Amino acid sequence: MDLQSLLAILPVLIVAGWASLLLLIDLFIPKQRGWITPLLAALGLVAAIIALLSKFDLETSAFAGMIIIDGFASLLQLLFLVLGLMAIAMAYDYLRRRKIARGEYYTLLMFSLSGMMLMASAGDLIVVFVSLELLSIPLYVLAGFARPKTDSEEAAMKYFLLGAFASGFMVYGIALIFGVTGTTQLYGIIESIRAVSTIPSLALLGGGMIMIGLGFKVAAVPFHMWTPDVYQGAPTSVTAFMSVGAKAGGFAALLRIFITAFPEVAAIWGPLTMWIAALTMAWGNVAAIAQKNIKRMLAYSSIAHAGYIFMALPAAAVPAVAPEALRGALFYLIAYGITNLGAWGIVLALEKSEGTGLEIEDYAGLGMKYPALALAMTVFMLSLTGVPPTVGFMGKFYLFRAAIDADLFWLAIVGVITSLISAYYYLRVIVVMYMQEGSPAPRSELLLNATVILSALATIIFGLLPGPLLQLASQANILSLLP
Amino acid sequence: MDTMLTWVTFTPLLGVLVILLLPKDRHNLIRWVALLGSIVTFGVSLFMLSRFESSFPNLQMVERRSWFQIAGVEIEYFIGVDGLSLLLVLLTTFLTPISILSTWSAIEERVKEFMIFFLLLEVGMVGVFLAQDLFLFYIFWEFTLVPMYFLIGIWGGPRRVYAAIKFFLYTMAGSILMLLAILWLGIRFESFAVPDLIQQAGIPADIQTWLFLAFAAAFAIKVPMWPLHSWLPDAHVEAPTAGSVILAGVLLKMGTYGFLRFNIPLFPDAAVRLAPWMALFAVIGILYGAAVSYAQRDVKKLVAYSSVSHLGFVILGLFALNPQGIQGGILQMVNHGLSTGALFIIVGMIYERRHTREMDAFGGLWKIMPVYGALTLIVTLSSMGLPGLNGFVGEFTILLGSFGSDAIGSPIYAGLAAAGVILAAIYMLFMFQKLFLGPVDKEENKVLKDLNWREIITLVPLVFFIFWIGLYPKPFFDLMGPAVDNLVATLGTVSMVVR
DSSP states (O other): OOHHHHHHTHHHHHHHHHHHHHHHHGGGSOGGGTTHHHHHHHHHHHHHHHHHHHTTTOOEEETTTTEEESHHHHHHHHHHHHHHHHHHHHHHHHHHHTTOOOTHHHHHHHHHHHHHHHHHTBOBHHHHHHHHHHHHHHHHHHHTTTTTOHHHHHHHHHHHHHHHHHHHHHHHHHHHHHHHHSOOBHHHHHHHHHHSSSOOHHHHHHHHHHHHHHHHHHTOTTSOTHHHHHHHHSOHHHHHHIIIIIHHHHHHHHHIIIIIIOGGGHHHHHHHHHHHHHHHHHHHHHHHHTOOBHHHHHHHHHHHHHHHHHTHHHHHTSTTTHHHHHHHHHHHHHHHHHHHHHHHHHHHHHOOTTSOOOBGGGGTTHHHHOHHHHHHHHHHHHHHHTOSSSHHHHHHHHHHHHHHHTTOHHHHHHHHHHHHHHHHHHHHHHHHHHHSOOOOOOOOOHHHHHHHHHHHHHHHHHHHOOHHHHHHHHHOOOOOOOO | OOOHHHHHHHHHHHHHHHHHHSOTTOHHHHHHHHHHHHHHHHHHHHHHHHHOOTTOOSOEEEEEEEEEEETTEEEEEEEEEOTTTHHHHHHHHHHHHHHHHHTTTTOOSSHHHHHHHHHHHHHHHHHHHHBOBHHHHHHHHHHTHHHHHHHHHHHSOTTHHHHHHHHHHHHHHHHHHHHHHHHHHHHHHSOOBHHHHHHHOOOOHHHHHHHHHHHHHHHHHHTTOTTSOTHHHHHHHHSOHHHHHHIIIIIHHHHHHHIIIIIHHHSHHHHHHHHHHHHHHHHHHHHHHHHHHHHOSBHHHHHHHHHHHHHHHHHHHHTTOSHHHHHHHHHHHHHHHHHHHHHHHHHHHHHHHHSOOBGGGOOOHHHHOHHHHHHHHHHHHHHHTOTTSHHHHHHHHHHHHHHTOTTTOOTHHHHHHHHHHHHHHHHHHHHHHHHHSSOOOOHHHHTOOOOOHHHHHHHHHHHHHHHHHHHOOHHHHHHHHHHHHHHHHHHHHHHHHHO
């Protein structure tokens, strides 16, 4: 273990190390000063961001290829850290309102965050697995954080059982690949697959199982069943973080493994991911129409958005399109992260201390009584639909472009038609807010409001001037794995 | 670089900014600021007109800047005006202050939001007519949906929510297909700028057909062409008066303009080949719209369906693909904006007084409201195409063009469309008779007040142009002539090849 390697993963080390320390420090913080722990957690994330930015252009591999540091990893890590900061800001008031404010919340969140960051720079299937568990286990606990409320416990249980099941698939897949190729390192796998003329079917089976395991994490159809229940039952602040963080983490691994490590078998995973993408978009959007509870609605919406991001994979199966497809997916993850977290912020503001106020009907009258909040929600809904001039539109534009470029015209058509379907249920929220009478009583809390306003502004500004974000995404190259 | 057109497009935003700062219960102040903002915009657009060189056939006052790059393709902020779009820009900036004036007493609730949405809508509409980059065009095109959705959904009639959602979904359904076609063009030619795409040409004929159809899906829904019109009666009837005026006056023209600006020059082979089909659907729309209008008992619905009929004429003219047809089509877009806009204002005026639009509730209004009656008569006659008023000039030119059109290939369409003119006379006069003639047999009608000064001022500018275009249309044709000739000349070479 050399110093260079340690420096390369410094941001991850800061987050994980600081979380461990904070676990201890929290014991000595008096209960009435509950604001100290989140503040310290946020400072830790800021330190990690500074460390990350200071070496943002670094391209190297560490720990003998176990870790890859490249533009792709750096950009995703930055996204995770920013989302983490927003998640802390949004959770603070909510936890106190629900009377579940405990310091562990923030340390668990940071552990999960370090798992996501590690995932983005994994160069070895073992690291993928370890970071997947590091990402997931804190989330299982967080989902049950509102204990002893039964729906929270139920959510934690479901999430844990299905997550463990998915991990099982994942490990089995890794084992099969190791059995065939004799290595778990991504570049070793490439080399050994290139060396043979026909690819052993066991390796294909292994790859498929890895896809199943990660498909669970990103909530792609048909591995999505846990999503609505878990999203609904978990404390809303956890759901908000999970819906963007865990999803982006899963995609970080999917994109890296399938685009960089298995390009030789693209002919096989290309069509497979194409069907997953189409089914996910279709089912997520159709099922969302029937929902009356905003958390369930956003859960299905997050399934649908996993489908849109999944479009990048079949597009990337065409080598010439792969770089743009990858950038499109990254851009979409950023766009989705900003927008979706903002929308969950509104849900947090409207949830009452006893955990009600989560039906879409409860939003009636928001447009008249709280125009700023309603306007922000309108922006988020339009962005999730993909109506210009929002960042959500830019994201879809980029991904559909990649699909058409790869001659997947019908997939792009499925994409636009399901976007049309999604307009129906996103618009319904706007209808309820502006066109029905009611008396909502949202919380007005500084940190939460600031997060929501920032996300809304970012949604519009990056929709009108996507240049800087596109630039960032276009520099996020994946380091060539072959020496 | 010339920033003239940016000013035309975004001046309403200044009004929006001022309104945002005003307290929301100062209704009159907000109205005045909105009116002033839209009048200033109109003034700026007149300045643009004064700088317009009508003998020059290509884009003028072009502003072209790099906006951002996506996948290596430059996306530009690229706006320009030519003879095809100039009149429509002026129509938009002209109708907006009139619409705002027409809502003066009709909108009493949430005036601030109403005016903000209205001015935002103007930005979107002007942008649609000026954008010369497909991406920029799409942004403006989709953006107009949002304010209009709110205008219908918040300030509309009893079934406003249904109408607003239907409007949004219908229009979006069309435009997403166009989006795919735009993406295809962008990938294939590595540019989204319309003039560049036209020059590159060389799209294989069968692909042209598909692209034509994808663009046409968006535009035909917007126009709306039969059989895609079913959102229109709902949206029109439920929208507040000003919304209907803008919807009929400008938003529908975005569809016909789209055919003119994109479908015809970008996919000339397909345009020539599909022209008979377009003419067929246009004629069905003319006759169907007229027949359904006749069956209506609600005045607003009647006017709404008459739009389907009138815009059929526009499509017929455009796809005659000869100078008369296209010039007539453009002029008829303006005419329809003026007359139908005026008709919706007129309907709004009576609705404000009686809160009903059923024809049976009226009768003999002429005796009680003579000024109202006289103005209505002029507008009605204009809408049915009486010689000497604007509608006649447009329809006559269109019929002339389509009768001798090579592209359409048969004079039958023009003949059937001419029957539509007669039908228009029947339903329009029927409506006028029901409302204004006969005895005053309802007590409520006897106490109605005639128009006040504000209402007269709202209608007079429209009537002025109705006469001007009807009596001396030459200046209007001169503005578009060179651009239309230019467009037809590029088509001429194509139709030779196809035939």
